[in-house]
Amino acid sequence: MQVITQPKVYPVIVIGSGASGGMAAWNLTRQGIDVVLLDAGDKFDRSKYWTHATPWDTQARLAKGEKPETFFLDTKEQPYLAPNERPFALTRVWGHGGKTNVWGRVSLRYSDIDFKAADRDGWEIPWPISYKDIAPYYDQVEQLIGVNGGTDDSDVLPGSKYLQPPPAPRCGERLLQKAMGKLNIPVVAGRRANMTRSTRGFGPCHYCGNCGNGCDTASFFCSADHLLPFAIKTGKLELRSNAVAARILTDDNGRATGVQYFDRRTGAEQQVRGKIVVLGASCVDSTRILLNSKSARHPNGLGNGSEVIGRYLCEQIRLNARGYLPALEGTATRNDRGIGGEHIYMPRFNHRPGRGRDYMRGFGAQFWNTWSTWNGPQPGSDEIPGFGASLKTQIKRRHPAWFEIHPFGEALPYAHNRITVDPSRVDRYGVPLLHIDYHIGDNERKMTAHMADTIEEIVKAAGGVLVNYKRGDLDAMGSAIHEHGTCRMGTDPKRSALTAFNQMHEVKNVFVVDGSAFPTATEKNPTLTILSLSWRATDYLAQEMKRGNL
Amino acid sequence: MGTSETNINRRRALTQLVTGAVGVASMPLWVESLCAQARAEAHTHAAQAAVTASTWAPSVLTPRQNEAVIALTELIMPATDTPGAKAALVNRFVDHVLSTADAKERSEFIRGLTWLDDRCRARVGQDLAGATTAQLTDIVTPLAVEGTGAADDAPGIAFFRTIKSMTITGYYTTEIGLRQELGDDGRMVLAAFEGCTHPEHQ
Numbered sequence: 001m002q003v004i005t006q007p008k009v010y011p012v013i014v015i016g017s018g019a020s021g022g023m024a025a026w027n028l029t030r031q032g033i034d035v036v037l038l039d040a041g042d043k044f045d046r047s048k049y050w051t052h053a054t055p056w057d058t059q060a061r062l063a064k065g066e067k068p069e070t071f072f073l074d075t076k077e078q079p080y081l082a083p084n085e086r087p088f089a090l091t092r093v094w095g096h097g098g099k100t101n102v103w104g105r106v107s108l109r110y111s112d113i114d115f116k117a118a119d120r121d122g123w124e125i126p127w128p129i130s131y132k133d134i135a136p137y138y139d140q141v142e143q144l145i146g147v148n149g150g151t152d153d154s155d156v157l158p159g160s161k162y163l164q165p166p167p168a169p170r171c172g173e174r175l176l177q178k179a180m181g182k183l184n185i186p187v188v189a190g191r192r193a194n195m196t197r198s199t200r201g202f203g204p205c206h207y208c209g210n211c212g213n214g215c216d217t218a219s220f221f222c223s224a225d226h227l228l229p230f231a232i233k234t235g236k237l238e239l240r241s242n243a244v245a246a247r248i249l250t251d252d253n254g255r256a257t258g259v260q261y262f263d264r265r266t267g268a269e270q271q272v273r274g275k276i277v278v279l280g281a282s283c284v285d286s287t288r289i290l291l292n293s294k295s296a297r298h299p300n301g302l303g304n305g306s307e308v309i310g311r312y313l314c315e316q317i318r319l320n321a322r323g324y325l326p327a328l329e330g331t332a333t334r335n336d337r338g339i340g341g342e343h344i345y346m347p348r349f350n351h352r353p354g355r356g357r358d359y360m361r362g363f364g365a366q367f368w369n370t371w372s373t374w375n376g377p378q379p380g381s382d383e384i385p386g387f388g389a390s391l392k393t394q395i396k397r398r399h400p401a402w403f404e405i406h407p408f409g410e411a412l413p414y415a416h417n418r419i420t421v422d423p424s425r426v427d428r429y430g431v432p433l434l435h436i437d438y439h440i441g442d443n444e445r446k447m448t449a450h451m452a453d454t455i456e457e458i459v460k461a462a463g464g465v466l467v468n469y470k471r472g473d474l475d476a477m478g479s480a481i482h483e484h485g486t487c488r489m490g491t492d493p494k495r496s497a498l499t500a501f502n503q504m505h506e507v508k509n510v511f512v513v514d515g516s517a518f519p520t521a522t523e524k525n526p527t528l529t530i531l532s533l534s535w536r537a538t539d540y541l542a543q544e545m546k547r548g549n550l
Numbered sequence: 551m552g553t554s555e556t557n558i559n560r561r562r563a564l565t566q567l568v569t570g571a572v573g574v575a576s577m578p579l580w581v582e583s584l585c586a587q588a589r590a591e592a593h594t595h596a597a598q599a600a601v602t603a604s605t606w607a608p609s610v611l612t613p614r615q616n617e618a619v620i621a622l623t624e625l626i627m628p629a630t631d632t633p634g635a636k637a638a639l640v641n642r643f644v645d646h647v648l649s650t651a652d653a654k655e656r657s658e659f660i661r662g663l664t665w666l667d668d669r670c671r672a673r674v675g676q677d678l679a680g681a682t683t684a685q686l687t688d689i690v691t692p693l694a695v696e697g698t699g700a701a702d703d704a705p706g707i708a709f710f711r712t713i714k715s716m717t718i719t720g721y722y723t724t725e726i727g728l729r730q731e732l733g734d735d736g737r738m739v740l741a742a743f744e745g746c747t748h749p750e751h752q
Contacts, residue, residue, distance in 0.1 A: 052738040055723040168745025208738040333733035377722035387626040
């Protein structure tokens with residue numbers, strides 16, 4: 001007798017283990033649902049983080065042939081395409097936890113100023129949810145991951161109830177804060193996912209400031225530390241590493257039946273079967289997977305009858321203004337590494353009476369006093385004139401006085417800003433490559449002018465001097481690393497791909513839970529909202545499964 | 551419309567180039583490109599610099615050019631109450647950065663060094679490696695302030711900006727520069743973060 005082995009059919013397949021996929025796997029497994037989680041990489045090795053290595057430690061280790069962990073995906077391994085005249089700087093992390101290993105940790109709740117923006121100005125589609133729908137999830141996420149911040153709530157930044165104490169401002173931040181007070185420009189403590197108190201058994205931040213290289217003590221939120229181990233402990237999670245998802249497979253009715261993936265080490269093609277697929281591979285990679293999942297029922301890519309998937313890419317505009325505060329020149333060197341980066345934040349204010357300008361949406365800004373890092377000299381030091389002992393003295397005097405201002409502005413969704421896949425250009429597995437075509441328009445240029453006015457006004461009021469500053473310059477497109485919008489949620493299936501619970505309008509057993517689901521970018525950093533929406537979507541998913549609707 | 555694969559490392563260098571080059575629009579492109587390369591290499595250079603003094607040899611510079619670079623980097627960042635660029639082995643950093651740079655940038659740097667060496671010989675009858683600090687100061691001073699040099703000084707001005715930037719980057723990423731000179735306490739584990747405690751800043 002011939003024995004035919006049926007492949008195992010998992011209740012849920014999750015693709016990606018960063019903020020969105022990690023949250024989905026954690027929330028489903030704790031509710032007793034079996035999950036297979038595909039991640040394109042492996043676990044990062046904490047012993048190779050080198051977070052406390054001085055430049056000369058680093059040099060000595062390299063000389064011995066040691067290598068630090070490399071988080072970022074090499075474009076030689078996975079190229080992507082862009083028009084020559086419109087480059088896009090894409091940052092991808094393939095490995096357990098994804099970009100949460102090295103993220104900026106800024107955790108700002110969206111408010112109805114964000115969720116209702118399109119209702120007010122009529123540009124593109126509104127969010128299908130409002131603040132009250134997501135607020136309970138923000139509460140839960142903040143308690144789970146440990147966010148620090150002030151009690152300075154406003155219409156822009158609500159909900160400080162569960163925040164841990166923020167780190168004190170550094171000297172330069174105090175002076176900038178005072179100047180902003182004089183100008184009646186709002187400024188609050190930053191809100192960031194560095195634990196300043198022990199949280200769920202994880203020790204608090206030790207203020208080495210090198211969070212961008214990973215954390216030795218898991219004291220800032222990373223999915224690989226704070227979600228995946230707990231999901232594994234339930235016994236309900238099967239985590240497949242180095243599984244590069246290529247396509248979602250469908251049956252004749254167009255429903256998802258599983259995922260085709262490639263083993264990153266061997267290149268071998270694999271398939272896994274499942275009843276439900278949750279996609280959380282990051283905005284651009286989820287979009288690539290959907291667009292590559294073509295079939296007779298889904299000729300434009302999975303669930304893309306509306307042809308919105310891939311369009312409306314919104315990547316925030318940002319810039320990096322730098323200068324120094326003469327009042328701090330010559331002060332004593334302090335250990336000011338803090339939680340790495342800024343300790344104060346300027347919430348959006350252009351909706352306030354008398355502050356409006358001739359553009360839609362808004363921008364916020366992060367501020368910090370940059371001294372005491374292991375990065376060596378501040379780049380503007382080159383501009384100090386002369387050479388010799390006087391130069392050396394001047395560099396030392398100015399070292400404590402440097403600051404940076406990083407505004408982030410909302411970019412509107414435009415249909416022409418688009419991710420596509422190019423069947424003629426494939427990766428090492430034969431899967432079509434991403435093509436990103438992105439540029440900003442007049443609205444963003446007008447906003448950039450307002451950003452510049454604001455920076456110049458604040459720096460002038462603080463008695464500061466901007467160095468290497470060119471009014472109107474923006475960082476390369478993609479530098480914010482906040483891609484959104486290419487698989488957006490909405491109430492109208494003709495204009496959106498997902499429901500308010502991140503479920504595909506056209507394929508009921510597929511959920512997309514990362515930043516691609518956001519109809520707008522807002523000016524805020526998205527991870528806190530990605531975590532909250534993924535938690536909310538998978539609560540809904542679990543409920544629908546139990547009701548037998550999925 | 552052409553489409554091409556994106557090389558992210560090159561892009562990062564170009565991003566730095568754009569943000570760093572603002573003040574020096576008059577400079578040739580290679581100047582800021584090489585300075586950016588030095589900043590990118592600042593954390594990796596000791597694959598060379600960590601080897602012991604007796605076994606190190608320059609990989610790009612000739613021995614005499616290396617002596618010239620030692621003299622110029624020490625002129626830019628001299629020993630004072632703390633050691634200078636020579637003690638911090640900044641010349642090795644410069645050589646390493648050149649070894650990682652594009653061939654064109656490398657040759658521009660060498661051309662600039664040769665130009666300055668020629669000027670030094672013409673003015674004081676000694677090459678850079680043989681000149682005194684006072685002689686070097688006289689030769690370099692007109693090149694050190696942009697906009698003040700004679701028109702035919704342009705190659706020297708571009709070169710000096712480059713080696714000055716590389717010296718600053720190299721020096722302040724050593725223990726001498728960061729710990730001894732800038733006074734960083736080096737502590738990487740704090741129980742609490744105090745922030746600013748100056749009454750006058752509150």
